[in-house]
Amino acid sequence: MTQATARAHPNIAFIKYWGNSDDALRLPVNPSISMNLDGLFTETTVTWDETLKQDTLRLNGMDTTGQALERVANHMSRIRKRLNIETFAHIDSANNFPTGTGIASSAAAFAALTVAAFAAADVNLTEKELSTIARIGSGSASRSVPSGFVEWYFAKTHEESYAKSIVPPDYWDLVDVIAIVSEQHKKTGSEAGHPTAKTSDLQIARIMNAYERCENIRLAILNHDFPTFAEIVEEDSNLMHAVMMTSKPPLFYWKPTTLTIMELVREWREEGLSVCYTLDAGPNVHCICERKDAETVRERLSELSGILDIKVAGVGGPAHIINKR
Ligand code: PMV
Numbered sequence: 154m155t156q157a158t159a160r161a162h163p164n165i166a167f168i169k170y171w172g173n174s175d176d177a178l179r180l181p182v183n184p185s186i187s188m189n190l191d192g193l194f195t196e197t198t199v200t201w202d203e204t205l206k207q208d209t210l211r212l213n214g215m216d217t218t219g220q221a222l223e224r225v226a227n228h229m230s231r232i233r234k235r236l237n238i239e240t241f242a243h244i245d246s247a248n249n250f251p252t253g254t255g256i257a258s259s260a261a262a263f264a265a266l267t268v269a270a271f272a273a274a275d276v277n278l279t280e281k282e283l284s285t286i287a288r289i290g291s292g293s294a295s296r297s298v299p300s301g302f303v304e305w306y307f308a309k310t311h312e313e314s315y316a317k318s319i320v321p322p323d324y325w326d327l328v329d330v331i332a333i334v335s336e337q338h339k340k341t342g343s344e345a346g347h348p349t350a351k352t353s354d355l356q357i358a359r360i361m362n363a364y365e366r367c368e369n370i371r372l373a374i375l376n377h378d379f380p381t382f383a384e385i386v387e388e389d390s391n392l393m394h395a396v397m398m399t400s401k402p403p404l405f406y407w408k409p410t411t412l413t414i415m416e417l418v419r420e421w422r423e424e425g426l427s428v429c430y431t432l433d434a435g436p437n438v439h440c441i442c443e444r445k446d447a448e449t450v451r452e453r454l455s456e457l458s459g460i461l462d463i464k465v466a467g468v469g470g471p472a473h474i475i476n477k478r
Pocket of ligand 1: 165170259260293294344432433434
C-alpha cells in the first residue's frame with residue numbers, strides 16, 4: 154500500500170469559465186483567470202490498495218457512495234489509465250469550508266485528488282499535466298493546481314487546455330471576504346449548468362469579449378490597478394449570471410441578500426473603498442478587496458442581516474503534498 158496526502162485551495166474566478174466545447178473532456182469555450190483562496194482547503198489522502206475490488210470514498214468523515222463516489226471513481230479510472238495500473242484506492246477527503254454553496258469545492262477536491270493520487274503512486278508529473286488531468290474531474294480544478302493568480306488557457310486539445318500561474322500569491326495582497334448567504338446545497342450545480350450555457354442567446358457575446366477581458370485583467374493584476382480590475386470583475390460576473398438567467402431552463406442563483414450586498418459593494422467603492430463583487434454558481438458574494446480595506450468590508454458585512462457566515466481568504470499557493478508514506 155502506498156499513500157499520499159495533498160492539500161489544495163479552492164479558487165475564485167475573476168474571468169469566469171461557463172460552458173464547454175467538449176463536455177466530457179471539459180474543454181472550456183473561453184479562457185479564465187482566478188486566484189487561489191488561502192486558508193480554505195481540501196485535504197485528500199489516496200491509498201492505493203492491491204486488495205480492493207473498487208475505489209472507496211470518505212467525504213468529511215462519512216463513508217460515501219452514489220453520485221459522489223461515481224464521479225471520483227471515474228476520475229481515478231483516468232488516473233489508472235495514465236499510470237497503466239489496475240489497482241483501486243481508498244480516498245479520504247475533507248474540506249474546511251462548506252460544500253455546494255458557491256465556494257468551488259470541486260476545484261479544490263479534484264486538484265487535491267489528482268496531486269495525491271500520482272504522488273501515492275510515486276509518479277512525478279509536470280504541473281501542466283497535473284492541471285490538465287485535474288481539469289477533467291472539474292474544469293476549475295485545473296486552476297487550483299498552480300500557485301497564486303492563475304490563467305486557464307483556451308485550447309482545443311486536452312494537452313493544451315491547462316492552467317498556469319500569472320504571478321505568485323505575494324505579488325498583490327488581495328483578500329476575498331466571502332459573505333455566505335446560504336449553506337443549502339445548490340439545486341443545479343456547475344456540472345449540470347455548463348451544458349445549458351449554449352442555450353442562452355447571450356453566451357456568444359460573453360465568449361467573444363472574454364479574451365479582451367482576460368487581457369485587461371492580466372494587465373490590471375500586473376499593474377496593481379484596482380479600479381480597472383474592479384470594473385472588469387463585476388462586468389464578467391454579471392455577464393455570466395445574465396447567461397445563466399437566460400438559459401433554457403433559466404438558472405437564478407441570487408437571493409435577495411445577494412443583490413443587497415452587490416449594491417452596497419458598488420456604493421462602498423464609490424465612497425473610496427477598494428472592493429468589488431463576484432459570484433460563482435451560487436448565492437454567496439465574494440467581495441474582493443485590497444488588504445487595507447478588507448477589515449472594513451468584513452465589519453460592514455457583519456452588520457447586515459441575512460448573512461450566515463463570513464469567510465476571509467488571502468491569495469493561496471499551489472496544490473501540494475503534505476504527507477507521503
Ligand atoms: O469547475 P466547475 O464545473 O465547478 O465550474 C466552475 C464554474 C464557476 O465557478 C461558476 C466559474 C469559474 O470559473 O470558477
